[in-house]
Amino acid sequence: MDSERQRVQDDLRGIVRGEVLCDPLSCQLYASDASVYQIIPIGVVRPQTVADVIATVQYAAEQRLSIQPRGAGSGVAGESLGTGIVLDFSRFMRRITVEPDATQITVQSGAVLAEVNQTLAPSGRWFGPDPATRSITTMGSVLAINASGSHYLRSGSPRDNIVSMRIVTADGELLKLSKHQPGESVERAAGEGVSTTAGRLARGVVEIENQFHSLITAKKYVANSRSGYRFDGVIDSAGSVDLAKFMVGTQGTLGIIIDATLHTELVPTHRGVALLFFRRLDSAARCAVKAIQHGLVACDLMDRRLLQIARETEPKFSELLPREAEAMLLVEIQGESLGDLYDRLAIIRQELAQGTDGAFASVDAVRQSERDFFWSLSRRVIPRLHRVKGADAPLPFIEDIAVSPESLPEVLVAIQDTLQKLQTTATVFAHAGHGQLHIRPFLDLSSQSDRKKLLDLANEVAEVVWNHGGQISVEHAAGLSRSYLLPRQFGALWQAHGQVKRLFDPLHRLNPGKLFGAELQKPNVNLRPADQTIEVSRSGRVLIEADEAIARQAHEQGKAVPQLEVLQNWSAGASVSQVSRSCNGCGRCRTNSPAERQCPMFRSLRSEEASPRAKANLLRGVLSGQLKVEDLADDRAKQIADLCFNCHQCRLECPASVDIPKIVGELKAQYVATNGLPLSDLLLGRIDSIAAIASRIPWLSNVLIRSRTSRWLVERLFGLSAARELPPVVGETFLRYASKRRWTKSNPHGGLKVAYFVDHYANYHDPEIGRALAEILQQNGIGLFVPPGQKASGMARISAGDIKGARRVARRNLRVLADAVRQGYTILATEPAAVLCLRHEYVNLMNDQDAHLVAENSFEACDYLWRLHQQNRLSTDFIPVDADVSYHQPCHLRVLDPDQAGPNLMQLIPELSVNRVEAGCTGMAGTWGLQRKNYRNSLRVGWPLISAMRAAGPWRAATECSTCKMQIEHGAGRKTLHPLKVIAYAYGRMPKFQSEIMD
Numbered sequence: 001m002d003s004e005r006q007r008v009q010d011d012l013r014g015i016v017r018g019e020v021l022c023d024p025l026s027c028q029l030y031a032s033d034a035s036v037y038q039i040i041p042i043g044v045v046r047p048q049t050v051a052d053v054i055a056t057v058q059y060a061a062e063q064r065l066s067i068q069p070r071g072a073g074s075g076v077a078g079e080s081l082g083t084g085i086v087l088d089f090s091r092f093m094r095r096i097t098v099e100p101d102a103t104q105i106t107v108q109s110g111a112v113l114a115e116v117n118q119t120l121a122p123s124g125r126w127f128g129p130d131p132a133t134r135s136i137t138t139m140g141s142v143l144a145i146n147a148s149g150s151h152y153l154r155s156g157s158p159r160d161n162i163v164s165m166r167i168v169t170a171d172g173e174l175l176k177l178s179k180h181q182p183g184e185s186v187e188r189a190a191g192e193g194v195s196t197t198a199g200r201l202a203r204g205v206v207e208i209e210n211q212f213h214s215l216i217t218a219k220k221y222v223a224n225s226r227s228g229y230r231f232d233g234v235i236d237s238a239g240s241v242d243l244a245k246f247m248v249g250t251q252g253t254l255g256i257i258i259d260a261t262l263h264t265e266l267v268p269t270h271r272g273v274a275l276l277f278f279r280r281l282d283s284a285a286r287c288a289v290k291a292i293q294h295g296l297v298a299c300d301l302m303d304r305r306l307l308q309i310a311r312e313t314e315p316k317f318s319e320l321l322p323r324e325a326e327a328m329l330l331v332e333i334q335g336e337s338l339g340d341l342y343d344r345l346a347i348i349r350q351e352l353a354q355g356t357d358g359a360f361a362s363v364d365a366v367r368q369s370e371r372d373f374f375w376s377l378s379r380r381v382i383p384r385l386h387r388v389k390g391a392d393a394p395l396p397f398i399e400d401i402a403v404s405p406e407s408l409p410e411v412l413v414a415i416q417d418t419l420q421k422l423q424t425t426a427t428v429f430a431h432a433g434h435g436q437l438h439i440r441p442f443l444d445l446s447s448q449s450d451r452k453k454l455l456d457l458a459n460e461v462a463e464v465v466w467n468h469g470g471q472i473s474v475e476h477a478a479g480l481s482r483s484y485l486l487p488r489q490f491g492a493l494w495q496a497h498g499q500v501k502r503l504f505d506p507l508h509r510l511n512p513g514k515l516f517g518a519e520l521q522k523p524n525v526n527l528r529p530a531d532q533t534i535e536v537s538r539s540g541r542v543l544i545e546a547d548e549a550i551a552r553q554a555h556e557q558g559k560a561v562p563q564l565e566v567l568q569n570w571s572a573g574a575s576v577s578q579v580s581r582s583c584n585g586c587g588r589c590r591t592n593s594p595a596e597r598q599c600p601m602f603r604s605l606r607s608e609e610a611s612p613r614a615k616a617n618l619l620r621g622v623l624s625g626q627l628k629v630e631d632l633a634d635d636r637a638k639q640i641a642d643l644c645f646n647c648h649q650c651r652l653e654c655p656a657s658v659d660i661p662k663i664v665g666e667l668k669a670q671y672v673a674t675n676g677l678p679l680s681d682l683l684l685g686r687i688d689s690i691a692a693i694a695s696r697i698p699w700l701s702n703v704l705i706r707s708r709t710s711r712w713l714v715e716r717l718f719g720l721s722a723a724r725e726l727p728p729v730v731g732e733t734f735l736r737y738a739s740k741r742r743w744t745k746s747n748p749h750g751g752l753k754v755a756y757f758v759d760h761y762a763n764y765h766d767p768e769i770g771r772a773l774a775e776i777l778q779q780n781g782i783g784l785f786v787p788p789g790q791k792a793s794g795m796a797r798i799s800a801g802d803i804k805g806a807r808r809v810a811r812r813n814l815r816v817l818a819d820a821v822r823q824g825y826t827i828l829a830t831e832p833a834a835v836l837c838l839r840h841e842y843v844n845l846m847n848d849q850d851a852h853l854v855a856e857n858s859f860e861a862c863d864y865l866w867r868l869h870q871q872n873r874l875s876t877d878f879i880p881v882d883a884d885v886s887y888h889q890p891c892h893l894r895v896l897d898p899d900q901a902g903p904n905l906m907q908l909i910p911e912l913s914v915n916r917v918e919a920g921c922t923g924m925a926g927t928w929g930l931q932r933k934n935y936r937n938s939l940r941v942g943w944p945l946i947s948a949m950r951a952a953g954p955w956r957a958a959t960e961c962s963t964c965k966m967q968i969e970h971g972a973g974r975k976t977l978h979p980l981k982v983i984a985y986a987y988g989r990m991p992k993f994q995s996e997i998m999d
Contacts, residue, residue: 018048024507037078044495060174071138074587075398077479109140128155146249154297159248167255177243191484202241254504268334276359277325283357284327285409288432298332299433385657392439393540402439403470445530529624534562569847583616598649600921612650633674641667646923647891658836668801680719680802688792691764734767738786753783759831761962772984818850832892866901879988891963902979919948
């Protein structure tokens, strides 16, 4: 850390209770957001209280540093980026307070919009404006950019729903803003708890409005097509100035929002949605204008490219979306009765199907499940765009356009002509009912010509919009993308913006260069360094040559070209640079939605470094030369990497499908290569060797395992938590048992036959899992082979970054298992982590023919059996089992088996009741949860699942994962079974399981 950053960090830590981070790695995590820009701040403050915010702002003023307020970092215009101090409200300031009648709610800036609505749900109310990123975006951001979303026709914008707010001014004063009289007296201020500063600001707003009144009222815009500092609706007939409304949409340039009181509205009784398909884009836009007269509450438009992407990335839409459709309208109405709703939907569909512009096909839905399915087309447009592969990507820099709905058809044609002239394709999405348009051109930021084209597109599309009476930068912030264009947009009215800025922030300390500034950057400046890469090699082979600019800079400074020796296998089509840069920073991995499971660590800690995108940002910073290669050996790098416990949920749910676990594996391996393994990781990585010794003397080993004294000693010496009850070891391991049964001899005969890859738990702690599998296979006439010489999967080594040790294990297992595959065997494993190693991790380690062969022929046991059932090749001769089972799907298995084969198989058993508990990760994460340093976080992460299992009553639990079993039994006190045991018992082959299942 340089001396300036160190000084700022030391100063702020002396006056701020919250967290202060000025080290290069932390600053790199906050250098980008969901936009195409990158600017490294001098430091980050995560305030816990209002006093922290005030202290930070006052310090920044003294030191002449700028302040950049930030929520989830999901902005697409770079509005939260800057060189000063970033104020991250999402970590601590998330309080939500509901008024007794729930008609109003007070939220702090860091509260997530989706969580606000979850809090309101029991009252039958919600906050109406619904931007598409509501599962991650914070309320401070919603108010700062006036984000409205699809339902503007119903709920208006946030500025229409504001009651009051508290802000911190540029000089560090806390103000409560609502309606104020210009020049409020000191007496009123003292009596009502308001500041005379509010009166001064109100007076200033009135004076500016009076001065520019004719310019402000010269143009008649539709309600939501105004950008910049807005005066409409701020001054009432009595002369009061609604400063809270005025502050909404000012993008952190006039004051820092602490909290706000907002109006809520009733959740509609009934809602209906219709999809209408058109042969022309402009036809859909014209029909949207016709549809508005039917009382729509939402009207979204999607073009052909978006429909095609939806079909390709999510097969569930392939039958719903006609391939000949050039555009689609999604319309929604609401009502008090279902009968009225059905009638109105029928009228809309009939009327919009008439004429040359009419829809050639349509479908509607009223039931919530179908309605939500239709809405997922619109709400997940942006995440779906992130799945588009290739160098050209749909970029968000001109997308925030507003025109009158009547002129939308003409504007769309004109914009398409402009794109064609510049030889660029783009996706088109619009809230057509109120004229909000989002255009994302496909560009390659690693190409210098495309970087220049970015500026040309911004200018020319803006000209089209202005020629049709519209405006740019309305609800997605001006930021670094569009502020440059605003002086031309406002003309003479631009002076009013300058006066407003000087009134509230005369020294330009608050988010400078956004929305207003003497110098505003062009949209193609401060772009992410997509064209810069240091030299990357492996085993002496150069994989990626250093970028010429980096090499030249190193030569000028008399230094060697920065080099990174990667330790995993990165293929040509998915190089380390490509994978790390494929993270666009959208922030979807910060979601707390109950419908998703990423990221368990972020859900618990709520810190940026816990998010999956932080790991991509860190590695990208090194590869682009922003950070030193040596920084990966720093303890801070390890702290960030250790906030991933390799559950792979981000890889499954990331909109761009970024392989974050592989990135984390590289980060951890880089640290271990320099610093070695901590003792606890070293021990857990070799736990199979320890168990092998323990199984020779099980009577002594199990006494020690149960002894509090020995567990206390192990915690002090090796870092394993004494609170964990470790499973006892058995005297006869499964591999020894298999040898006695001659299962270790390969079968030369044909037919179905499988090779069982036995992992640690089934071998040393619960061999009955393997025996249950053997009985099931015998019941179905499937040959069993247990290859001798196999070792435990090595997942603990991989998770710890011990790549060399993991590679040795992988090499041995692959040699044994690949031979079995060549003899016609299918590889089965009963431990999800073991299957994940075979299918994914070993390929990252070895990337040879054997690794790919094994990966293609490996399955989790229940998944394999369910595939047999789907082919009518599985015996269903089950005896009735009168029992109840609560099933949890492990994270690793969720990646491998989205169909949930385990509970599907158990549901074939007569009289067995299976309750699928969907409450997230158990938090055990393999051996991660065994360590003392992780014990509390492990329970914190798994608490929703533990609580759900407790609430399920005295049912047995079931899961395929051994460590998930340990956590459920430890936290919920529920006896937990492997589904294979239940199935083997139902076949009547293992009656010994009766006490475990039935009691």
